[in-house]
Amino acid sequence: DTGVSQDPRHKITKRGQNVTFRCDPISEHNRLYWYRQTLGQGPEFLTYFQNEAQLEKSRLLSDRFSAERPKGSFSTLEIQRTEQGDSAMYLCASSPGTGKDNEQFFGPGTRLTVL
């Protein structure tokens, strides 16, 4: 499978714990995006990378959130001291950065439940 992959698919944690999610984009896609989706809503942008550079961060991304893409390939999203409000689906997407429509291809998401 050459699509975007995310790991884990599901994560249940207790409030106050740290969690880390991984995203592997489509090979050679230089842009990688993180979104968060709560139940019944559309995805909301969190941050995005061009290669290893983090180009934009949403105000939604509090100090407890950090994202990295150290070698311009896979990315990690870490949430420290999780809160119940962090419960959501975390979606990763990648795009080639070229082409007419330059669509974003999404992964299956990581569903986080904070107890």
Added chain:
Amino acid sequence: AQKITQTQPGMFVQEKEAVTLDCTYDTSDQSYGLFWYKQPSSGEMIFLIYQGSYDEQNATEGRYSLNFQKARKSANLVISASQLGDSAMYFCAMRKGSWGKLQFGAGTQVVVTP
């Protein structure tokens, strides 16, 4: 600031009929892109169709077509000959320029009935 509005929270459509999903947007940018994604109950976002702000013709992809009315700032999705597998959540999204973040609407839940 950009804004995407999908006013239909849910719709029922009979199999083989066409359905139109509404999307209006608000932006002061001249260059932007409009997207429709499908999200089945499995959760994955599936790209359906794209329309660039400078494209003069409406985009079509198989049974999907985008009715782009730039002056009205609307980008409605038309699904022709609905199939049971079309039952899903549909999201309209906008991107400023040629790359960057997508801003999504709240979505429309479509249920196709036999």
